[in-house]
Amino acid sequence: xxxxxxxxxxxxxxxxxxxxxxxxxxxxxxxxxxxxxxxxxxxxxxxxxxxxxxxxxxxxxxxxxxxxxxxxxxxxxxxxxxxxxxxxxxxxxxxxxxxxxxxxxxxxxx
Amino acid sequence: xxxxxxxxxxxxxxxxxxxxxxxxxxxxxxxxxxxxxxxxxxxxxxxxxxxxxxxxxxxxxxxxxxxxxxxxxxxxxxxxxxxxxxxxxxxxxxxxxxxxxxxxxxxxxxxxxx
Numbered sequence: 001x002x003x004x005x006x007x008x009x010x011x012x013x014x015x016x017x018x019x020x021x022x023x024x025x026x027x028x029x030x031x032x033x034x035x036x037x038x039x040x041x042x043x044x045x046x047x048x049x050x051x052x053x054x055x056x057x058x059x060x061x062x063x064x065x066x067x068x069x070x071x072x073x074x075x076x077x078x079x080x081x082x083x084x085x086x087x088x089x090x091x092x093x094x095x096x097x098x099x100x101x102x103x104x105x106x107x108x109x110x
Numbered sequence: 111x112x113x114x115x116x117x118x119x120x121x122x123x124x125x126x127x128x129x130x131x132x133x134x135x136x137x138x139x140x141x142x143x144x145x146x147x148x149x150x151x152x153x154x155x156x157x158x159x160x161x162x163x164x165x166x167x168x169x170x171x172x173x174x175x176x177x178x179x180x181x182x183x184x185x186x187x188x189x190x191x192x193x194x195x196x197x198x199x200x201x202x203x204x205x206x207x208x209x210x211x212x213x214x215x216x217x218x219x220x221x222x223x224x
């Protein structure tokens with residue numbers, strides 16, 4: 001069964017303190033891995049798609065990487081406005097639906 | 111703004127009542143998805159459409175849930191005889207084309223069943 005596990009569940013960072021979020025996945029053929037940002041009470045906001053091992057994508061202070069078993073979301077010099085829940089999801093060859101992890105709740109303090 | 115829109119944003123209903131939610135996808139997106147999210151969890155797939163055809167339904171979707179996309183544009187999700195366990199955020203997403211699996215989400219409808 002396709003599965004996504006994210007760690008840590010919660011992360012508290014000081015402003016400027018870089019860190020990484022982990023997403024481990026088990027899928028029967030990966031079509032794509034997706035990162036979303038979700039603010040409280042809102043729908044997920046699309047960030048990145050990664051399709052193959054070795055691929056990297058960057059957007060402002062965020063950089064996503066992909067291996068055959070996991071993905072990392074690196075946050076460089078975070079700011080308080082980066083505080084949100086970051087969700088990882090996969091799509092496998094068996095289906096077109098997103099399988100989500102439970103997310104990492106990030107808090108960045110000034 | 112041409113993003114995914116959902117109505118209503120909030121719905122409070124009494125147990126046993128029926129509710130219907132509407133989703134308007136991004137224009138020309140031919141795939142439309144429904145997800146449910148409870149507190150502290152990631153979104154959970156319910157069903158999806160390609161144009162007007164409903165292609166997949168979650169095994170977790172009980173007979174009380176039904177979704178339609180009659181003209182391949184907007185979609186409705188109806189829950190009959192609501193239960194307290196149906197309280198959740200109901201999210202709609204759309205995707206631009208068959209070869210793209212990027213899904214763009216709406217703001218969600220928060221359902222509270224009392």
